[in-house]
Amino acid sequence: MKLSESEENYIKSIYNLQVKTEKVNTNSLAVFLNTSPASITDMLKKLKSKKLLEYKKYYGFRLNETGNTEALKIIRRHRLWEFFLVAKLGMEWEKVHDIAEELEHVSSPELINRLDAYLGKPKIDPHGDPIPDERGKVVLLKQKPLKDLAMKQNAIVSSVSSQGHEMMEMLNHYGIGIGSQIKVLKSFEFDGSLQIKIARKPECIISGMAAQNIYVYDN
Amino acid sequence: MKLSESEENYIKSIYNLQVKTEKVNTNSLAVFLNTSPASITDMLKKLKSKKLLEYKKYYGFRLNETGNTEALKIIRRHRLWEFFLVAKLGMEWEKVHDIAEELEHVSSPELINRLDAYLGKPKIDPHGDPIPDERGKVVLLKQKPLKDLAMKQNAIVSSVSSQGHEMMEMLNHYGIGIGSQIKVLKSFEFDGSLQIKIARKPECIISGMAAQNIYVYDN
DNA sequence: AAATAAATTTAGACAAATCTAAAAATAATT
DNA sequence: AATTATTTTTAGATTTGTCTAAATTTATTT
Numbered sequence: 001m002k003l004s005e006s007e008e009n010y011i012k013s014i015y016n017l018q019v020k021t022e023k024v025n026t027n028s029l030a031v032f033l034n035t036s037p038a039s040i041t042d043m044l045k046k047l048k049s050k051k052l053l054e055y056k057k058y059y060g061f062r063l064n065e066t067g068n069t070e071a072l073k074i075i076r077r078h079r080l081w082e083f084f085l086v087a088k089l090g091m092e093w094e095k096v097h098d099i100a101e102e103l104e105h106v107s108s109p110e111l112i113n114r115l116d117a118y119l120g121k122p123k124i125d126p127h128g129d130p131i132p133d134e135r136g137k138v139v140l141l142k143q144k145p146l147k148d149l150a151m152k153q154n155a156i157v158s159s160v161s162s163q164g165h166e167m168m169e170m171l172n173h174y175g176i177g178i179g180s181q182i183k184v185l186k187s188f189e190f191d192g193s194l195q196i197k198i199a200r201k202p203e204c205i206i207s208g209m210a211a212q213n214i215y216v217y218d219n
Numbered sequence: 220m221k222l223s224e225s226e227e228n229y230i231k232s233i234y235n236l237q238v239k240t241e242k243v244n245t246n247s248l249a250v251f252l253n254t255s256p257a258s259i260t261d262m263l264k265k266l267k268s269k270k271l272l273e274y275k276k277y278y279g280f281r282l283n284e285t286g287n288t289e290a291l292k293i294i295r296r297h298r299l300w301e302f303f304l305v306a307k308l309g310m311e312w313e314k315v316h317d318i319a320e321e322l323e324h325v326s327s328p329e330l331i332n333r334l335d336a337y338l339g340k341p342k343i344d345p346h347g348d349p350i351p352d353e354r355g356k357v358v359l360l361k362q363k364p365l366k367d368l369a370m371k372q373n374a375i376v377s378s379v380s381s382q383g384h385e386m387m388e389m390l391n392h393y394g395i396g397i398g399s400q401i402k403v404l405k406s407f408e409f410d411g412s413l414q415i416k417i418a419r420k421p422e423c424i425i426s427g428m429a430a431q432n433i434y435v436y437d438n
Numbered sequence: 439a440a441a442t443a444a445a446t447t448t449a450g451a452c453a454a455a456t457c458t459a460a461a462a463a464t465a466a467t468t
Numbered sequence: 469a470a471t472t473a474t475t476t477t478t479a480g481a482t483t484t485g486t487c488t489a490a491a492t493t494t495a496t497t498t
Binding site for chain 4: 223225254255257258261262265276277278
């Protein structure tokens with residue numbers, strides 16, 4: 001289905017609001033999209049005529065199966081781009097949302113699937129949200145601080161809780177990046193420091209404080 | 220300057236036509252953009268009022284300094300994305316134009332400069348066209364077949380003349396990609412084969428036929 | 439140079455996405 | 469339950485980018 005940029009934004013927003021409420025209402029969507037309620041009603045009519053949502057006047061609305069599928073495609077694109085911007089271009093995760101908001105509308109499936117493969121088919125974006133796979137499937141993986149990762153367990157670095165210059169410098173030095181494969185080899189009770197191994201990098205030791213601020217998910 | 224997607228497309232097209240003709244005329248731009256002459260006139264008025272071009276009714280038009288600068292920014296984005304799609308995602312260069320056409324409108328300077336750095340500040344895109352630098356400067360480098368590259372001269376792989384599966388497979392095997400740093404160590408007169416070195420890869424030998432189809436530019 | 443052809447512009451209309459202000463429907467309160 | 473408040477929708481306008489058809493200007497030919 002070919003959707004305009006605007007239609008895509010509405011669908012994505014409705015999807016995001018639906019996570020919290022059963023039915024979405026005009027006003028909350030208007031607030032969310034920073035637009036007027038009248039514009040929402042206008043677009044709802046359009047999306048209804050395109051059979052992307054259930055909509056009964058004055059009674060709220062909800063994406064149907066088709067709408068949901070479309071939303072997941074858009075969200076997949078958004079989150080893959082966010083991952084790219086952080087993991088490959090080294091941008092700070094506070095900054096990537098707005099750019100991904102634009103990139104997400106480029107909808108070539110070949111582009112997105114190649115990007116996905118290039119990034120190593122990540123499951124979680126830098127904000128900790130799951131990335132739907134090509135078929136729209138979302139795997140709910142819980143992240144945890146590296147310090148809680150079981151010994152010798154393979155995991156993937158999903159995010160870091162602080163992006164201060166100092167932390168980034170250190171992560172960079174050890175070759176720890178978003179999406180890196182990581183494993184804890186030894187934990188030192190004394191100060192909570194960990195001996196770790198990043199795939200294709202030499203082993204190293206990081207402090208307990210660092211281990212608390214690096215988030216991973218099981219692989 | 221904030222430009223709409225449509226304005227950007229017009230400016231870029233005018234720039235591209237200007238390379239060939241001194242003054243651009245309404246009809247040729249209409250053909251180029253696959254739109255009606257009337258639409259061209261409409262947009263010309265707008266671009267003139269935004270002071271992006273010189274336009275005298277019935278006498279053709281031309282980008283001014285500001286318009287040129289904007290065009291170069293758009294073209295820079297377009298060509299960097301093309302490079303990315305080919306060099307990083309492994310897409311065939313016949314396919315990348317249309318996707319870059321969409322990506323080019325995402326205009327965050329930080330994004331583009333980081334992308335540029337990530338790609339190794341390439342000077343030529345996969346179609347052989349120059350990539351303007353951050354200040355809009357275009358370096359005109361001529362490409363040549365690898366077989367004509369002087370011995371021990373450092374060069375950058377800019378494109379390959381065929382993208383058949385067989386050739387791509389071979390290039391892949393040797394780690395030769397768009398943007399790779401390359402050097403010829405020895406040339407064998409007998410069959411034109413070359414001993415080469417790709418940065419961070421082991422030395423290897425390629426056939427004279429391959430050496431004729433790989434294009435490079437001096438570094 | 440007058441007539442014809444070609445190119446360009448204007449006039450008026452349309453679709454998409456938005457807005458404001460007014461009307462209608464639903465929800466909350468006394 | 470009647471009134472008031474809130475939410476939602478409608479009506480009508482606006483902006484952007486486009487179109488067709490007609491009018492105008494420039495170019496070409498006889």
